[in-house]
Amino acid sequence: MTHPVLDAPISPLRQRLIDDMNMRRFSRETQRNYLRDIGRLATFLGRSPDTATADDLRRFQIEQQEDGVPVPTMNSIVSALRFFFTHTVDRPDLARKLVRLAHPRKLPVVLSRDEVARLLNATTCLKHQVALSVAYGAGLRVAEVSMLKVADVDSERMLLRVERGKGGRYRNAMLSPDLLTLLREWWKVGRQQGVMHRDGWLFPGQHAMKPISTRQLYRIVVEAAQAADIAKRVGPHTLRHxxxxxxxEDGTDIRIIQVLLGHAKLNSTAFYTKVATRTVRTVTSPFDKLGLFKPGENSPDG
Known part of the structure; x- marks a missing residue:
């Protein structure tokens, strides 16, 4: 079965959608996902998605649920369709008919400091090591690492400029002295290899004119984790987590972490309190302050 919205070489509707996403500086990955998800509705309808009715959307979501589509995927489709109906076809009444489902958020996988060091040391070349070091050392998303340019490294202000963050937002990420040293080493090696240019990508792909792909970065992380004998399920976002x-755990204010991560909402950052085990271990329980058991005394079952 084909996707009417995707298969047409360049229909006016598709072009309008792309223009709307470009105007808001959506990343290439987000644009690809939105086109795919709107294509799902077009496939369901068997006609152009801008002709959908409220009942069509209701039946579409019911079918997704009955087919066992995961809740996060269903919610991603809702985001794409809400954008489409609100901005591209100016039918916000339909956007309000789409139901976003609640689901328990899984605790993220987090590596210990030792595991991070082992993973970075297990990479097979300097470019891969530096790319993963940037993901961890600056807390960047995988797409943000991929889209960095040499000019985005601001060594005077010790910042990394992220021009295409989530939702097309611009922000500054931290640049530590050790990370800058590593980046300078990669700059020298990359120049010698002929793949690094002042106006080029910080991490070129197989072709120097294109950036390294997010898929390749994912593969690099997985292979490094295996080589480092890390049993946890690891991906690029694990380094950001x-x-x-x-x-x-080091006591950095959570609102500062929110800025460094580029989170729009504090509750997104506060989620990390659930996995900060070192923070929990450093807290003294009020029970211990009761003084019921003094050092040297026998335990209750002793």
């Missing part, structure tokens, strides 16, 4: 958790 670990960055935030380690900062929280």
């Amino acid at each position: 670990s960055f935030a958790t380690h900062l929280l």
Whole structure:
């Protein structure tokens, strides 16, 4: 079965949608996902998605649920369709008919500091090591690492400029002295290899004119984790989770971490308090302050 919205070379509707996403500086990955998800509705309808009715959307979501589509995937489709109906076809009444489902958020996988060091040391070349070091050392999303340019490294202000963050937002990420040293080493090696240019990508792909892909970064992380004998299920976002958790455990204010991560809402950052085990271990229980058991005394069952 084909996707009417996707298969047409360039229909006016598709172009309008792409223009709306470009105007808001959506990342390439987000645009690809939105086109795919709107294509799902077009496939269901068997006609152009801008002709959908409220009943069509209701039946579409019921069918998704009955087919066992995971809740996060269903919610991602809702986001794409809400954007489409609100901005591209100016039918906000339909956007309000789409139901977003609640689901328990799983605790993120977090590496210990030792595991992060082992993973970075298990990479097979300097470019891969530096790319993963940026993901952890600056807390960047995988797409943000991929889209960094050499000019985004601001060594005077010790910042990394993230021009295409989530939702197309611009922000500054931290640049530590050790990370800058590593980046300078990669700059020298990359120049010698002929793949690094002042106006080029910080991490070029197989073709120097294109950035490294998010898929390749994912593969690099997985292979490094296996080589480092890390049994946890690891992906590029694991390094971002670990960055935030380690900062929280070191006592960094959660609102500062929110800014560093580029989170729009504080509750997104506060989620890391659930995995900051070092923070929990450093807290003294009020029970211990009762003084019921003094050092040297026998335990109750002794």
